[in-house]
Amino acid sequence: MGATLIVDEAHSLGTRGKKGRGVCEDAGVENEVDFIVGTFSKSLGAIGGFAVSDLPDFDLLRITCRPYMFTASLPPAVVGSVTAALSRISTDESLGARVRFNSIRLYRALKLAGFEVGPEPNAIVALKMTDKETAVRFWNRLIDRGVYANLALPPATPGSLSLIRCSISAAHTEAQIDRALSAMVAVGRELGILDPDPRTSDQPAERLRA
């Protein structure tokens, strides 16, 4: 039909597939996809991104893609850390499983606490906020409590949602996940997002195991 298929593996790189290459590897369809793009900023914990393709004219992207044209190369430290992370991910399947375990632990606990959460998580657990102002307040109060998450606001978000996006790592301990959860529940209560009644919104962490 002349169509070209592009898949964004931003949320699945490092968490899906035997070698952590993402949902296309997991589904065994990498050869049927024209372009795969992704970011180093989520499961790899760095900055930058990639686009790969087998199409013969792919190199044209280097001189026609406007955001790429004048961009400086990534710093050596980033290239080093991304290379090391990719090598670890492709040789240790347990890392992806650990990220998923940690994400699901936080995701289920947040849902149970009464938050509106995004779709099933991979390396990112998204909390839906009612509006931009509440999202900014929530984000700042989390920082005050020693928890850093990413603030994602319209127009950069799908469906104009205001989101708090938690980046989950295989290195997070269960205690750290639970500490982040407690901070989010406390801030959720302060801002009136959650029911202030502890009997309905404060579930002990032991009952929230993934």
Ligand SMILES: Cc1ncc(COP(=O)(O)O)c(C=O)c1O
């Ligand atoms: C689906 C998707 N694609 C691409 C990106 C780009 O990530 P970055 O700008 O951090 O490289 C993001 C970031 O949130 C994303 O969610």
